[in-house]
Amino acid sequence: MSPEVVHRVAVIGTGMIGTSVALALREAGTGVTLSDRDPDAVAAAVRMGAGAARRPSDPPADVVVIATPPSTVAEVLKQAQARGLGSVYTDVASTKAGVVADAARAGCDLARYVPGHPLAGRELAGPAAANAGLFAGRPWLLCPHPATELGAVRTAMQVIRACRAVPRLLTADTHDRVVAAVSHAPHVVSAALAARFTTADDTTLELAGRGLHDTTRIAHGPPGLWTDILRGNAGAVATVLEAVVDDLASVAADLRSAAATGLRDAATADLATLTDLLSRGNRGRARIKAAKAAPRPADHPAPAPAWPRGA
Amino acid sequence: MSPEVVHRVAVIGTGMIGTSVALALREAGTGVTLSDRDPDAVAAAVRMGAGAARRPSDPPADVVVIATPPSTVAEVLKQAQARGLGSVYTDVASTKAGVVADAARAGCDLARYVPGHPLAGRELAGPAAANAGLFAGRPWLLCPHPATELGAVRTAMQVIRACRAVPRLLTADTHDRVVAAVSHAPHVVSAALAARFTTADDTTLELAGRGLHDTTRIAHGPPGLWTDILRGNAGAVATVLEAVVDDLASVAADLRSAAATGLRDAATADLATLTDLLSRGNRGRARIKAAKAAPRPADHPAPAPAWPRGA
CATH class of the missing domain: 1.10.3660.10 (6-phosphogluconate dehydrogenase C-terminal like domain)
Known part of the structure; x- marks a missing residue:
């Protein structure tokens, strides 16, 4: 079941985009946990007020936002779903058809995965370059798979609106x-x-x-x-x-x-x-x-x- | 002889650059006359306060600024010198080696010609796009020929400084x-x-x-x-x-x-x-x-x- 209201979001990958998502959600009053393969990046994001470092004992999140490089999204999604980290999953990778195909091949649960891509500046990198207003007024593209549940799309849209972005649906190929x-x-x-x-x-x-x-x-x-x-x-x-x-x-x-x-x-x-x-x-x-x-x-x-x- | 102080400038070509030069010089208190093969362009520049339309009875200018397309500069210079329109001549064309070679071939007086090029925005065209501050703080390149008199270069620099630009000397090939x-x-x-x-x-x-x-x-x-x-x-x-x-x-x-x-x-x-x-x-x-x-x-x-x- 997809949550009607998003209270808790887990952000995986605290680079510039992931940390900006976290900062925007914190501003909107959403609870955010953070993780990254680089502990320093998590620590930097925590210091910026982007949320708390995720602990194994944390309850499942309403939405898991995967903000890792495109080639890693399918594997990260697979592991996150296997561990039951959340109810609905989305990502922010700049390419979609290949990521979705990777996820299907890896056996991810596509019903609960809403492929996403916020269109926002990318010339700077790392958590220090993040800002809460990065997505304000910008398009945030969603490319649901035929198997994706409508409720999961609606839930992902709540995250997007909390980031003050404008959700927009299109196919992965068009994207x-x-x-x-x-x-x-x-x-x-x-x-x-x-x-x-x-x-x-x-x-x-x-x-x-x-x-x-x-x-x-x-x-x-x-x-x-x-x-x-x-x-x-x-x-x-x-x-x-x-x-x-x-x-x-x-x-x-x-x-x-x-x-x-x-x-x-x-x-x-x-x-x-x-x-x-x-x-x-x-x-x-x-x-x-x-x-x-x-x-x-x-x-x-x-x-x-x-x-x-x-x- | 090159004038020590520039009182009167004749601008030939009242497009965006020529009209901007004229407006900048008017702001600096210099007298400016204007001409263009298109009478409407002259009229538009006059209405903007860029100077007065040049009359055949006008005395020779201290400096003639040729602001016509690169391929026309040598011919315009040749005619202007033949009619004695001014003491020192300069141009604003974005290419220099070819223009100077054209001028030499056309038999222009290179001693009184100081090839120039203000580096300023060009994506808009026509007198209506002109503005007096276009050159402020920007480099204005001068590429004197070996035959160019030093006094003529000094006089051209007065025009450049009156436009609040920064004169800079380099060879035509380097330019x-x-x-x-x-x-x-x-x-x-x-x-x-x-x-x-x-x-x-x-x-x-x-x-x-x-x-x-x-x-x-x-x-x-x-x-x-x-x-x-x-x-x-x-x-x-x-x-x-x-x-x-x-x-x-x-x-x-x-x-x-x-x-x-x-x-x-x-x-x-x-x-x-x-x-x-x-x-x-x-x-x-x-x-x-x-x-x-x-x-x-x-x-x-x-x-x-x-x-x-x-x-």
Whole structure:
């Protein structure tokens, strides 16, 4: 049975996201216990007021939030369910189809597992970077499996609302395609741009302005965690990157030809491929900006669930 | 002879940059006349208080600022010098080696021409986007030719300081390499990322967050002007883009292989190429951020000029 009201949450994994969830829930008055394979990370989260270190004698939680790297979620879920740590389980991994498939293969109880992913800043890591307001007004995606019980989804939504985020349901495949486009591929592209500056001279660095600063901001994220995230969404991310590479390679080739023909001829090169890319960039950017400017419902009603109630 | 004090400036080209220069100079109490091949652009700049429309009877200006697209600068300079519009000439084009070569080939008087480039935001266009504070505290690069008179450079620096910018001397070749890295190539990469969203569905756009917003911000710039800018710096920009393409193509290929081998094997793929790129991205980003955080001298003394005084 899924609890109607969430009183106790167990957070497993006290990195930046897990600790932020815990802090947000504490602010909402929810009881929180914390665990992590690294005792120092738990101690840091406890010092920040994110909750109490979990003890073996603690009663089962209403909801267990698994905030460990994507490749570890299925195993952590399996063990947590075997030990009866809670009633409903959710996670915060940035990829969903692979994690859910892993969980199914590992024999987890999918009826009580609500795959989740809060869309919130990730360029900083560790409990010290956590904050209670991280999710406020942000979408928090839920990708229930056909076997997931509706009551478990409702319970997970209570945790999300307590974190002041906006729950949103979509399929795991749609989730992975969308986040590849809006988050995962941009992260790699930003890294490829920032990577040009590992050996840049002082003059170059001194003359960098806001444009470069903004385009490389998200390149600051833990490489190990991001490799894990991107591995879990490899196909969808590759599709976006291949399209970016096609565009950039065409433009680079045209610019190289223009440069090779000498300035006078370069001046007459029409560089239609470049102008076309810049025009498409304008249109894409205009759509991104318009979507950001559009009012976001603070807490719009969830669409009717399209999956059958599980066993 | 170069004027010791700049009283009158003629701005040719009342787009966003030219009008911002004019507004900054008006604020500093300098007299400004304005011209543009588009009478509406002049009228808009006049209405904003950027100066008076230039009349044929106006006396020669102390400094003529050419703020037209890069490919037109040499011809505009040639005509302006032929008509004796001013004493010292400068421009604001984002590329320098090609513009200076064009000017030399066109037979311009290089002794009185100080090639310039203010580093300031460019994602908006037209006089309406201009503002008097655009250059405050920002670097304004000057790339004198060996034939440029030192007095002309000093006069151009007065205009720069009146705009509250920080003058900085470097060679045209260094200039072009640096701006390819910090501005031109990032613009193309940002466009290639934004271009993925020309046909994105509503779900994708609604879920875009600050990361995508920041990485695509500079993709909003006039394609015609940017084609002109990039054409003028084709070789240096191609070099940066080729390196970005190499990195992204390697990572895309590795992710594609990982996706093709199935989830279980993908989970064990080490994706060393990806982790390496993300690590280099971290290091590059850290250097960009450190350089931005370092205090910028408000008006550091210009280094001693390294070029001979011209004829």
